[in-house]
Amino acid sequence: MAAITLKGLKKSYGQAHVIKGVDITIEDGEFVVFVGPSGCGKSTLLRMIAGLEDISAGSLTIGDKVVNDLPPKDRGVAMVFQSYAIFPHMTVRENVAFGLTISGASKEEKDAKVAEAARILQMEHLLDRRPSQLSGGQRQRVAIGRAIVRKPAVFLFDEPLSNLDAALRMDMRMEIGKLHQQLGATMIYVTHDQVEAMTLADKIVVLKDGLVQQIGSPMDLYHRPDNVFVAGFLGSPSMNFLTVDVTEVSGTHATVRNAALDPTSIEIRHPGIVAGGKAKLGLRPQYLNPDDPAGRLHGRVALTERLGSETVIEATLTDGSNLIVALARDAHFPIGQDISLGFDPDMAHLFAA
Amino acid sequence: MASKFTVSNRSGWLMAGPSIALIFGFILLPFFFAFGLSFTNQRLISPNPTEFTGFDNYRSLLGLGILTLEPIKDASGAIQMKDGAPEFPTVRSITRNNPDYPQYAGMREWFNFGTSGDSITYVLARDVVFMTAIVNTFLFVIIVAPLQGGLALGLALLINQKLRGINFFRTIYFMPVVVSIVVVAILWRIIYDGNNGLLNNILSALTFGAFQPVNWLGETSTAMGAVIAMSIWQAVGFHMVIWLSGLQTISPTLYEAAAIEGASKWQVFRYITWPGLKNTAVLVFIVITMQAFGLFSQINVMTKGGPLDSTQTIVFQAIERGYGKQDISGGSAISVILFVIVLSVSLIQRWLTRDKGAK
Numbered sequence A: 001m002a003a004i005t006l007k008g009l010k011k012s013y014g015q016a017h018v019i020k021g022v023d024i025t026i027e028d029g030e031f032v033v034f035v036g037p038s039g040c041g042k043s044t045l046l047r048m049i050a051g052l053e054d055i056s057a058g059s060l061t062i063g064d065k066v067v068n069d070l071p072p073k074d075r076g077v078a079m080v081f082q083s084y085a086i087f088p089h090m091t092v093r094e095n096v097a098f099g100l101t102i103s104g105a106s107k108e109e110k111d112a113k114v115a116e117a118a119r120i121l122q123m124e125h126l127l128d129r130r131p132s133q134l135s136g137g138q139r140q141r142v143a144i145g146r147a148i149v150r151k152p153a154v155f156l157f158d159e160p161l162s163n164l165d166a167a168l169r170m171d172m173r174m175e176i177g178k179l180h181q182q183l184g185a186t187m188i189y190v191t192h193d194q195v196e197a198m199t200l201a202d203k204i205v206v207l208k209d210g211l212v213q214q215i216g217s218p219m220d221l222y223h224r225p226d227n228v229f230v231a232g233f234l235g236s237p238s239m240n241f242l243t244v245d246v247t248e249v250s251g252t253h254a255t256v257r258n259a260a261l262d263p264t265s266i267e268i269r270h271p272g273i274v275a276g277g278k279a280k281l282g283l284r285p286q287y288l289n290p291d292d293p294a295g296r297l298h299g300r301v302a303l304t305e306r307l308g309s310e311t312v313i314e315a316t317l318t319d320g321s322n323l324i325v326a327l328a329r330d331a332h333f334p335i336g337q338d339i340s341l342g343f344d345p346d347m348a349h350l351f352a353a
Numbered sequence B: 001m002a003s004k005f006t007v008s009n010r011s012g013w014l015m016a017g018p019s020i021a022l023i024f025g026f027i028l029l030p031f032f033f034a035f036g037l038s039f040t041n042q043r044l045i046s047p048n049p050t051e052f053t054g055f056d057n058y059r060s061l062l063g064l065g066i067l068t069l070e071p072i073k074d075a076s077g078a079i080q081m082k083d084g085a086p087e088f089p090t091v092r093s094i095t096r097n098n099p100d101y102p103q104y105a106g107m108r109e110w111f112n113f114g115t116s117g118d119s120i121t122y123v124l125a126r127d128v129v130f131m132t133a134i135v136n137t138f139l140f141v142i143i144v145a146p147l148q149g150g151l152a153l154g155l156a157l158l159i160n161q162k163l164r165g166i167n168f169f170r171t172i173y174f175m176p177v178v179v180s181i182v183v184v185a186i187l188w189r190i191i192y193d194g195n196n197g198l199l200n201n202i203l204s205a206l207t208f209g210a211f212q213p214v215n216w217l218g219e220t221s222t223a224m225g226a227v228i229a230m231s232i233w234q235a236v237g238f239h240m241v242i243w244l245s246g247l248q249t250i251s252p253t254l255y256e257a258a259a260i261e262g263a264s265k266w267q268v269f270r271y272i273t274w275p276g277l278k279n280t281a282v283l284v285f286i287v288i289t290m291q292a293f294g295l296f297s298q299i300n301v302m303t304k305g306g307p308l309d310s311t312q313t314i315v316f317q318a319i320e321r322g323y324g325k326q327d328i329s330g331g332s333a334i335s336v337i338l339f340v341i342v343l344s345v346s347l348i349q350r351w352l353t354r355d356k357g358a359k
């Protein structure tokens, strides 16, 4: 089957170094999601794995073969593009059967495999239509159908759902999840959308500027981010960061404070925290509690957004910085009111400034 | 709210005015004139009043007759022999002042096919030169359209690559299009020259002198071919650019998807490029066909229809008759015939290339 190993992978366009040395190990059958901000090189990395971009340096192994110099067709991969890339002049049936037509399969074989793919994707009734007669979601289904019909060991998805509306995106996301369970193939999935990343992935790779920031399971990344970038990238609304003074370091814990924060002892999980220095304290909006009698952060309410099931408060702290609080219930906080926020120090993250 | 464009109608007409006037004056008016004149006996300059003559012009251009002649028999009914072969009456004896065959009067032999010696079938035409012109024009179209279209597509595929210096080739191939066809024709007349022409020199150099110089434009067997080759070369760059624009409308992701599915070069062309070029192909072939039917400048500069009418074409005939022989009504009739031919051919092409998938 197909485990995938990227070792020191690099890609440059002339002087532009887009991928700057990436190491990733992907197990057979794993669902791996690449996330990162726009322009960080997710698509480039995926296209290097597909064989659509050549590799400037490093080695790429699929299964037990180094495939750096193999053309796409010899890598045993299928790819689903953001723009679907289904052939406009062919019917759905011809599109799905394309890979089989290319390899000269018999009509019976094609019919059987197309029927199976259509059944899995619930698009039997669409087979004789042309792409122009399909909705966006149906087109993406066709593209996925074309990918699964050859039973490749590896599936590559480049933002397959970003052209769909929110409701459809959720349906398709679930379908892709089911598909992964059914087929058991290795899948690599590129997205901007952290909900897709969190729900689908066995393993998330966070990229920034052509470098891997962290690799791990979704909950790993959420609860134990390695750096400020990963901490701020995952989670919505994103994590609050406060600049704090480190007053004391004792063993595994450091005591931090600033004008708005009462002295608090936080576990040190990252290097670079020294007594007398500055640090960044990361607090997720969901873990801040305005009802805590032992509130340690002080400020006043600047804005309240009431969504019914959720209330988002923006507070201006006494040191002048802003902070977002997300409550999982409806509550009324008048603007200008003083507010004190409590939090569990174990849920806070201390990073070097 | 009415759009600003529909409100200021007057300035719209004012701006379109000059071109409308020119199109009317130089295209529409002459078109209707040609129709009208083709039913008269109008001459370019003539003191006689114009008369309506109905379809006379068309009859004298297109009149055809089929004549089957039996061998001459003597009194006893035996076939008269001459030089060991049966003797036939001459065609002239039928078409000249023969009151028995008024329908053939004034016709000439276009071609004949003899069958096994006991009779000969003649196809007679009232205007043999015009018939030759029609055949030559169709021959030109049938050879030029696929060759020029195909060659242009080949070039477009070649230069539609990301290579260093590809713009150099794009320019080179397009250059002949920019040069006036008259200039090109004069140059090629020199290339085709029978004594010291470039083509003869190259061929004889390539064969180490074994090649005997040919007067390319001076022989009935090579003149039309020479004109065809030169015409294909001249306009191939133009159609290459049209193909190129068609190629660039095909989304690159389709090629990537095909590459991942494992399509070979030929399969990519067959399943992605060619279907994606369908509209372009219709355009290119209709334009080539129309241009080819209008073949004139090359002929006028290079051969003047000769040698022995072997390069006569419809438009050349129209001009020669209308202005050379001052028979403007005859020339008009020819242009109307050409119009009908081109119109039917393009309608047939439209029908053949219609979108069969659309309901």
Ligand SMILES: Nc1ncnc2c1ncn2[C@@H]1O[C@H](COP(=O)(O)OP(=O)(O)OP(=O)(O)O)[C@@H](O)[C@H]1O
Pocket: A013, A016, A018, A036, A037, A038, A039, A040, A041, A042, A043, A044, A045, A192
């Ligand atoms: N052909 C190229 N030449 C030069 N630079 C390129 C080329 N293709 C991509 N890049 C650069 O590589 C970087 C990564 O591009 P890539 O498409 O991989 O980003 P991405 O992470 O997929 O972004 P998005 O989320 O917007 O799709 C970008 O900064 C882009 O400008």
Ligand SMILES: [Mg+2]
Pocket: A042, A043, A044
């Ligand atoms: Mg991308």
